[in-house]
Amino acid sequence: MKTMIHDTPEAIGAHLSARILAEIGAANAAGRPYVLGCPGGRSPTPVYQALERQLTAAPVDCSRLVIAMMDEYLLPDGDGFSPPAASAHYSCRGFGAREIVGRINRALPDALRMPETNFRMPSLTDPAAYDGELATLGGIDLFLLASGAGDGHIAFNPPGSARDSRTRIVTLAEQTRRDNLATFPDFRGIEEVPTHGLTIGIGSIATLSKAVAMIVWGDGKREAFCRLSAATAYDPSWPATILAECRNGELHADAAAGARP
Structure with a gap:
């Protein structure tokens, strides 16, 4: 696993955006889609902002780009759930x-824009089909990842998730819900944060990704950085440590997160 410390979150974004756009160009030249795995939330936002800036300055054909999202909240709906x-x-x-x-x-x-049909989410009615869909596309060229600050959740996989878990519905861990109060500040309290989610699995990430880039930044992610940088194998008590078992894994931190005690 390669670890890189950048000065700022914006520097992380610029670095990974440049890589993504270069890889999209190479995929275009080969006549194949480029699949980018994406989390929501604060951690990857500098990458998405940098993509917009860099594409504005130097457009790249994104008509074959496929965005594969990691997860979605679920709300009770009768005897089941709905997004x-x-x-x-x-x-x-x-x-x-x-x-x-x-x-x-x-x-x-x-002419260069990404079609709406290339935006992918797991299906609530058949979550496991997501893994097969991504495999049919050739796998995920680069999966951007983020670690929960308080419990190391990745997507909505809670502590204790099995190494071979696949895309599924899960009950959100209490700490995950508290972490997400900061991610989504319009929540007025823990009682408003949903208790269930649809998530890509730990095994899905490791099996389907050709390369992964874990992004941690800010003082609040120092523990995450320490846990991830020391990991040599998957530790179910901190699910984001699957990074250690992924192909071509990279850990990207800013100076604040990467500062040693």
């Missing part, structure tokens, strides 16, 4: 449409 409306402030689908696809397409002329 929140995309307009909800905490909707992962809404975040992806606005902050990832929206930024990319806003920077590009019509």
Whole structure:
């Protein structure tokens, strides 16, 4: 696993955005799609902002780009669940449409834009099918990852998740819900944070990704950085340590998160 310390979150974003755009160009030349795995939330936002800036300055054909999202909140609905409306402030689908696809397409002329059909989410009715869908696309070229600050959750996989877990519905850990009060500040309290989610699995990430880039920044992610940088194998007490078992794994931190005690 390669570890890189950048001066600022913006520097992380610029570095990874440049890599992504170069790899999209190479995939275009080979006539194949480029699949980018994306989390929502604060950690990857500098990458999405940098993609918009860099594409505005030097457009790249993103018509073959596929965005594969990691997870979505679920709300009780009779005897089952349903996702929140995309307009909800905490909707992962809404975040992806606005902050990832929206930024990319806003920077590009019509002919180069990513089609809406290339935006992928796990299916509530058949979660396990997501793994097969991504495998059919050839796997995930680069999966951007983020670690929960308080419990190391990755996507919505709680502590204790099995190494071979696949895309599924999970009960959110209490600490995960508390972490997400900061991620989505419009929540007025823990009681408003959903208790269930649809998530890509730990095994899905490791099996389907050709390369991964874990992003941690800010003082609040120092413990995450320490746990991840020391990991040599998956530790279910801190699920983001699957990074250690992924192919071509990289850990990207800013100076604040990467500062040693």
